[in-house]
Amino acid sequence: MYATLDELTERVDWELDADELRIGASALQDASDLATTYGRDWPVATVPRLVKTLVLKAASRYLRNPNGYTQSRAGDETLAWGDAHGRDAGSVYFTREEIRLLEELAGRRPGLTSVPVMAWGTVLGSAVGTGRVPVEGPGSSFPFFSDDRGPW
Structure with a gap:
């Protein structure tokens, strides 16, 4: 994994319970695997800081909204899911900009060659x-x- 659970707990503004710690560890692993897929397999000891930051952002984004809700109301219990992230809603994901950054860090530049x-x-x-x-x-x-x- 490119980031630790302690680093993730510092990113959220509440105390994580046992279930959230378990989910957070899984989210970090998923985000690290995605970073390897979109970027490359960096050695953990020399992973760029930006890769670690992006992994922590994706994992904390998932912890804040694990179901991918775009709207929630207390009265009449309205919940809504958006199509902004398509099949990635409710899972650990990187935004298009984050994917572009990972590709650039890995030395992959889109275009003609x-x-x-x-x-x-x-x-x-x-x-x-x-x-x-x-x-x-x-x-x-x-x-x-x-x-x-x-x-x-």
Whole structure:
């Protein structure tokens, strides 16, 4: 786990009873697992402070509202659930912004990237432009490069 139960109890403004301590420990484990999923598996001893903060935020958010209510009234006992967090309402979750932060901390940046691609078994000759790609059927290879000045 990326945070301790003592750190979680410092984040809430009431004294946790035995059931809340048990639920809080589970929430910390769930939030740590989610942080690993959205970010990466950081060693506990060197986990970034922001990851610990996000885990504590998610766990304390769950402790404050374990059922995911968006509205509650004392008179006539009205309860409501919102679709703001969809299937995550009533569970430990990270917001979109928190997920983005975890991805950035893990070195994952969304966007386009360029990846060099080469066919399996490509044989590069001694001169530029003689690369060949293996093929099925007659002949053993197909020219990969056609320009003697460079591969592209």
